[in-house]
Amino acid sequence: MRKRLSALLISVLALSACGSGGDDSSSEGAAAASCAPSSGPVTLTYTTWIPGIENVVKAWNDKNPNIQVKVQTGPNGNGGTYQNFFNQLKAGNTPDLGHIEYDALPSFRVQDGLFDVASCDIVAKAKDQFIPWTWNQVSFGDDKSAWGIPQDSGPMALFYRADLFEKNGIPVPKTWDEYAAAAEKVKAAGGYITNFSQSDINQFAGFAWQAGGRWFANDGQQWTVNLTDDKTKKVADYWQNLISKKLVSTVPPWTTEWDNAYNSSSAWTWVSAVWGANSIMSGAPKTAGKWRVAPMPQWSAGESIAGNWGGSATAIFKTSKHPYEAAQFALWLNTSEEALGLLNKEAQLYPATTAGTKYSYLANPVEFYGDQKIYEVFAQAATEVTPDFTWGPTMTSTYANASDGFKAAVSGSGTLTDALTSAQKSTIDTLKSQAIPVKE
Amino acid sequence: MLVMAVCTLYFLVPIWWLFVGASKSSDQFTSTNPLWFADFDLFANIGDLIAYRDGVFLRWMLNSLLYTGGAALLGTVLAAMCGYALAKYRFRGRELLFNVVLSGVLVPATALALPLFLLFSKVDATNTFWAVFLPSLVNPFGVYLARIYATASVPDELLEAARIDGSGEIRTFFKVATRLMFPALVTIFLFHFVAVWNNFLLPLIMLSDERLFPVTLGLYTWNTQVNQIPELRGLVIIGALLSITPLVVAFLLLQRFWRNGLGAGAVK
Structure with missing residues (x-):
C-alpha cells in the first residue's frame, strides 16, 4: 500500500538524493534556516530499542531542564519499528529522533523521511570527531549532507579458541588461505572451524565489505546494484568451498543450537563484530577464559583491512519541530564520554567516534578472554574498515532473498553465488516496483 | 484412540x-x-523476570488483562445487545444491517490495523490505552452468534409476558434475555478474549510507550533484542510460560459453561 502511494515521491527524491548542485543549494538553504534553536523549553521524543536507554537519557534530562527527552520503544528495526516509522511518516506523527541502522538509512532517505543534520552548524563542527567511514554511512559519500549522527559501529575481528588451537598445534590464521587450511585441521581434530551464518546475511556482507565488494552505488541519477561483483564472488566461492567440504557447521544463528555449538566447543572460531564478544560470553559460559581475539584474516598476507557488521545512527525525522535541540541531544548521546560510557555499560554499544574507541572503559582486560585487552584489537580494526561501502534502499527484501538462497545452499541445493545472482535480480525488481531509478 | x-x-x-x-x-x-x-530454578527465574526493569513484565500482564478482559467483557455485552436486537425486533434494513455486520467477519484484524492507525493519528490518539482498547471492542462474529442463540433460546412468548408485566425493553434484555443466552455469552466472551489476546499487530503499530504494551508485544520486543542482550532469551521463555496462564485459567473456569452452550444449541 505504502509502496504505491509513495512511488511517485520516491522517484523524484531518489533523483535528487545526491543530485544536481542548483536544486540542492536551494533546499539546503531552507533546511539551514529551519535548524535554529527554539525558544523556551522543548520536549523531544526518541524511539529506540537500545536496552537500558532510559538510564542514559536520564543523565541528559537531569542536566538539561529545557530540553527534555522522552524515550519510546518497540521491537528492533526490522522486527517492526521501521515499519512503524514509515506509518508515522505517512500520518505525520513521527518521533523527533529515531534509531536507524546504517543499512536502513537509505530506505528512509529515499522516502524523504529524514532531516539533513549537516545543515546544523553544531553537527558540521562535530563531524571530525567521527571515524571517517562511520560518517560515510550517514552521508552516503556526499560532503554536504548527513542523514543522522553515527552512533555505534561493528568492526570485525577473529574470535578463536586459543586453548584448542594450541593443543592441536594449529597456528592462528592470519589470512583466509591459512583459515581454510586450519579448517581442515580443525575438522580432523573433531570440530568445526566456525558456524556459517546461513540466515543472517549481515555477516556475509561484512566479509564482502572487507574483500572490497561494493553492492550498491548511487550516482545521483540512479542506483546500481552489484551483489555479484568479482570481490563478492571471491568471498562466496571461498565459503561455498568450506560448506561443500563440510568444514563449517551451519546451524541457524541466534538460536540455542548455535549457542550450544560454541558452548560445547564444537565451533572453534567466529569472525564477528565487536558486540560478538558479549554473545559468546553469555552463549558459551562453559568456555570462559579460553577465547582470544585476533585481527580478521586477510585476503593478501601483510594487508590490514577489516570488515564491519552492524552499527546504527541517531536520525532526526523531517517532521521534527525542534531539529536543533534534537541535534544537540544526538551529539551529546553519541560523542560525550559520559553517554558513550553509559551506552557501552547498558547495551555494549561500541562507539563511532575516534576518541570513543580509546576511552578507559574499553582499555580494561576482559576476564572471559583470558584477561586480553580485546578492545584494543577492535579499536585498531575500527580504523581499518574501508570507507565507501553503501547500502541499498531496499535492504530488507535483499536480505530476505539472499537468505532464502543461502539456506538452500547450505542444505546442498545451489551455491552461494547462485543465491546472490537471484538476490541481484529480485533486488532490481523490487527497486523497479517502487519506481526507484535503477541501472540494469 | x-x-x-x-x-x-x-x-x-x-x-x-x-x-x-x-x-x-x-x-x-x-x-x-x-x-x-x-x-x-523456576522460582529464581520468575524472580529475575519480575525484577527486570522495575517489574515492567507485571505491568504488561496487567495491561493485557485490561485490554483483553475489558474489551471481551464490554464487547460481549455489545455483541449480545446487537444480536438480540437483530433477532427480536423487526425494523427496516434489519437483514441489510445483519449482512453488513456478517461481512465484517471476513475482514481480518491485521488488514484494519494500518487504517486504524491513520484514523487515530488524525485525532492524536495513537500511543494511548484507547488506541488499542476501542478497536478491540468490535466483534462481528459475536453479533452473529448472539443473533443465532437469541433466535433459538429466547422465546417470543416470554418477552411478551415480560412486556405485559410492565418490564421496559432494557430491563427485559438484562433480566430475561441474558439469562437465557448465558451459555452463548460465555462462548462469545472466550472467542473474543482469545481474538484480542492474539491481535498482535494492532498494539505493535499503535504503541510506542513501553508502559502501555500488552505482554505479547513486550515479549516480542525482548525477543528481537536477543542477539544484542542474550540474557533476555531466558526471560522471554519464562515470560511466555507465565503469559499463557491467564488463557489456561480462563478456559478451565469457563469450559463448563461452554460445553453447556454447545449442547443447548444442538438440541434446539
Missing part, C-alpha cells in the same frame, strides 16, 4: 518444553536435555 494420543502429545509437548525450559538457568538451558529438568 492412538490418533487422539498423538494429537494430545502434539499439543502438549511444546508446553512441556516451555515449562522445562523456564525452570533452567541459562547455561543449563543450552547444555541439558530440552525435555527434562536440570536444577529446578
Whole structure:
C-alpha cells in the first residue's frame, strides 16, 4: 500500500538524493534556516530499542531542564519499528529522533523521511570527531549532507579458541588461505572451524565489505546494484568451498543450537563484530577464559583491512519541530564520554567516534578472554574498515532473498553465488516496483 | 484412540518444553536435555523476570488483562445487545444491517490495523490505552452468534409476558434475555478474549510507550533484542510460560459453561 502511494515521491527524491548542485543549494538553504534553536523549553521524543536507554537519557534530562527527552520503544528495526516509522511518516506523527541502522538509512532517505543534520552548524563542527567511514554511512559519500549522527559501529575481528588451537598445534590464521587450511585441521581434530551464518546475511556482507565488494552505488541519477561483483564472488566461492567440504557447521544463528555449538566447543572460531564478544560470553559460559581475539584474516598476507557488521545512527525525522535541540541531544548521546560510557555499560554499544574507541572503559582486560585487552584489537580494526561501502534502499527484501538462497545452499541445493545472482535480480525488481531509478 | 494420543502429545509437548525450559538457568538451558529438568530454578527465574526493569513484565500482564478482559467483557455485552436486537425486533434494513455486520467477519484484524492507525493519528490518539482498547471492542462474529442463540433460546412468548408485566425493553434484555443466552455469552466472551489476546499487530503499530504494551508485544520486543542482550532469551521463555496462564485459567473456569452452550444449541 505504502509502496504505491509513495512511488511517485520516491522517484523524484531518489533523483535528487545526491543530485544536481542548483536544486540542492536551494533546499539546503531552507533546511539551514529551519535548524535554529527554539525558544523556551522543548520536549523531544526518541524511539529506540537500545536496552537500558532510559538510564542514559536520564543523565541528559537531569542536566538539561529545557530540553527534555522522552524515550519510546518497540521491537528492533526490522522486527517492526521501521515499519512503524514509515506509518508515522505517512500520518505525520513521527518521533523527533529515531534509531536507524546504517543499512536502513537509505530506505528512509529515499522516502524523504529524514532531516539533513549537516545543515546544523553544531553537527558540521562535530563531524571530525567521527571515524571517517562511520560518517560515510550517514552521508552516503556526499560532503554536504548527513542523514543522522553515527552512533555505534561493528568492526570485525577473529574470535578463536586459543586453548584448542594450541593443543592441536594449529597456528592462528592470519589470512583466509591459512583459515581454510586450519579448517581442515580443525575438522580432523573433531570440530568445526566456525558456524556459517546461513540466515543472517549481515555477516556475509561484512566479509564482502572487507574483500572490497561494493553492492550498491548511487550516482545521483540512479542506483546500481552489484551483489555479484568479482570481490563478492571471491568471498562466496571461498565459503561455498568450506560448506561443500563440510568444514563449517551451519546451524541457524541466534538460536540455542548455535549457542550450544560454541558452548560445547564444537565451533572453534567466529569472525564477528565487536558486540560478538558479549554473545559468546553469555552463549558459551562453559568456555570462559579460553577465547582470544585476533585481527580478521586477510585476503593478501601483510594487508590490514577489516570488515564491519552492524552499527546504527541517531536520525532526526523531517517532521521534527525542534531539529536543533534534537541535534544537540544526538551529539551529546553519541560523542560525550559520559553517554558513550553509559551506552557501552547498558547495551555494549561500541562507539563511532575516534576518541570513543580509546576511552578507559574499553582499555580494561576482559576476564572471559583470558584477561586480553580485546578492545584494543577492535579499536585498531575500527580504523581499518574501508570507507565507501553503501547500502541499498531496499535492504530488507535483499536480505530476505539472499537468505532464502543461502539456506538452500547450505542444505546442498545451489551455491552461494547462485543465491546472490537471484538476490541481484529480485533486488532490481523490487527497486523497479517502487519506481526507484535503477541501472540494469 | 492412538490418533487422539498423538494429537494430545502434539499439543502438549511444546508446553512441556516451555515449562522445562523456564525452570533452567541459562547455561543449563543450552547444555541439558530440552525435555527434562536440570536444577529446578523456576522460582529464581520468575524472580529475575519480575525484577527486570522495575517489574515492567507485571505491568504488561496487567495491561493485557485490561485490554483483553475489558474489551471481551464490554464487547460481549455489545455483541449480545446487537444480536438480540437483530433477532427480536423487526425494523427496516434489519437483514441489510445483519449482512453488513456478517461481512465484517471476513475482514481480518491485521488488514484494519494500518487504517486504524491513520484514523487515530488524525485525532492524536495513537500511543494511548484507547488506541488499542476501542478497536478491540468490535466483534462481528459475536453479533452473529448472539443473533443465532437469541433466535433459538429466547422465546417470543416470554418477552411478551415480560412486556405485559410492565418490564421496559432494557430491563427485559438484562433480566430475561441474558439469562437465557448465558451459555452463548460465555462462548462469545472466550472467542473474543482469545481474538484480542492474539491481535498482535494492532498494539505493535499503535504503541510506542513501553508502559502501555500488552505482554505479547513486550515479549516480542525482548525477543528481537536477543542477539544484542542474550540474557533476555531466558526471560522471554519464562515470560511466555507465565503469559499463557491467564488463557489456561480462563478456559478451565469457563469450559463448563461452554460445553453447556454447545449442547443447548444442538438440541434446539
